[in-house]
Each structure stands twice: as C-alpha cells, then as structure tokens.
Amino acid sequence: MAVTEEFNTIRIMNKPDPGGPSAAPKTVLVICTGNSCRSQMAEVILNHDLADRVRALSAGSHPHFEVSSGAIEALELAGLPTAGLYPKGIDAVMGEPVDLVVTVCDNARDSCPVFPGAAQTIHLPFHDPFGEPLEGFVKVRDDLRARLVPAVRAALGLAC
Numbered sequence: 001m002a003v004t005e006e007f008n009t010i011r012i013m014n015k016p017d018p019g020g021p022s023a024a025p026k027t028v029l030v031i032c033t034g035n036s037c038r039s040q041m042a043e044v045i046l047n048h049d050l051a052d053r054v055r056a057l058s059a060g061s062h063p064h065f066e067v068s069s070g071a072i073e074a075l076e077l078a079g080l081p082t083a084g085l086y087p088k089g090i091d092a093v094m095g096e097p098v099d100l101v102v103t104v105c106d107n108a109r110d111s112c113p114v115f116p117g118a119a120q121t122i123h124l125p126f127h128d129p130f131g132e133p134l135e136g137f138v139k140v141r142d143d144l145r146a147r148l149v150p151a152v153r154a155a156l157g158l159a160c
Contacts, residue, residue, distance in 0.1 A: 025055040026099040026156045030148075035060025035087040037071045037137070038104045038126050042144050044080050049149050053158055057096060063087035068130060074137035100155050102148070124151055 028046055032039040039058035046056035067085045075082050101121040105128060126143055129136035153160065 023053070025053055026158075027097055028054050028056045028100045028102060028152055028156075029093055029096065029098045030056060030058045030102045030104060031061065031090065032058075032103070032105045032128075033061050034064040034130065035089075036064035036066065036068045037128060037130050038140060038144070040067050040085055040087075041071050041075060041137075041141050042102070042104060042148055044075050044082065044085070045141070045144050045149065046152060048080055049145065050152065050158065054152065054156070057088075057093050057098075059088045059090045059093045061090060063089045068137070070129060070132065070134055070137040071141075073134055074141045077138065078141060100152065102152065104148075120155060122151060122155055124148060 030039040030042040030046070035058055039060060043056045043058035046054050050056075064087050067082075067087060072082045072085065099120075103121070103123045104126045106123075106125060124147060126140055126148075127136070129140045152158075
C-alpha cells in the first residue's frame with residue numbers, strides 16, 4: 001500500500017504543467033490597423049520571448065503593402081528575426097484557431113471582428129511609430145516587450 005501511495009505521489013508531481021513547455025502552444029493574434037509596425041513587432045517579440053509556449057500571428061484591419069523598414073531595423077537591432085514578415089489582413093487569419101486576441105490600437109479594437117473560439121480579447125494600446133525616426137520604433141519595441149509579454153503571459157496563465 002505504501003508503494004502505491006508513493007507511486008501516485010510521484011505521478012502527480014511529474015504531471016505536466018498546463019502552461020509549461022510540454023503543453024501545446026497557445027495561439028495569440030495581435031491586431032492593429034496597418035500590420036506594418038506594432039503588430040509585426042509584437043508577433044516577432046512574442047514568438048521569441050515566449051517560444052514553445054505561444055504561437056503569435058499578426059494582422060491588420062487595413063494592411064499596408066509592406067512592413068515598415070523602421071520596425072524591421074528595430075527588431076534586427078535587438079537580434080530578432082525578420083525574415084518572411086509581410087502585412088496580412090484579418091481575413092488571412094480568420095480560419096486560425098485563436099486562444100487570445102490582442103488589439104494594440106484603438107482603431108483595431110473598434111473594428112475588430114469576433115473570432116470564433118477565441119477564449120478572450122484584451123486591448124493594450126501602443127504608440128504608432130509609423131513615419132518616425134528609428135528611435136520611435138525602438139521605444140515601441142521596448143514597450144511591447146515590457147508590457148505586452150507580461151500581459152499575454154497573465155492572460156494565458158503562463159508561468160514566467
């Protein structure tokens with residue numbers, strides 16, 4: 001009997017953490033207006049900083065034709081990957097299973113469609129650096145890391 005109790009205790013202690021690395025990644029969709037600055041940087045930062053726990057996607061309510069060179073440069077200055085980034089409209093991600101939708105600008109919050117199956121939506125606005133010098137993009141990049149990553153962690157119940 002003592003062996004069974006000890007075995008059960010070991011099984012419980014070794015039970016996978018629902019938010020740990022063995023859990024399937026949660027899908028986070030970050031939406032802004034143009035999908036050329038904030039949401040692109042957010043996608044890259046979340047995929048990097050929460051790797052294996054989050055699969056981040058981004059889209060825009062009115063996507064631009066290309067990702068802002070300032071956003072790309074700010075990401076590369078931090079050693080983050082930028083290959084393959086391109087603006088996407090919301091229609092491009094409508095079929096994706098989404099656990100969390102994050103709007104990063106007021107316009108996206110106001111025009112954001114309902115995503116079937118999305119467990120929750122949070123709004124966390126960030127300054128739009130479009131058209132500004134590189135320093136503006138770097139500030140937004142750092143702000144995304146400081147505020148968005150912890151907010152996503154908390155919303156999805158992920159351990160630090």
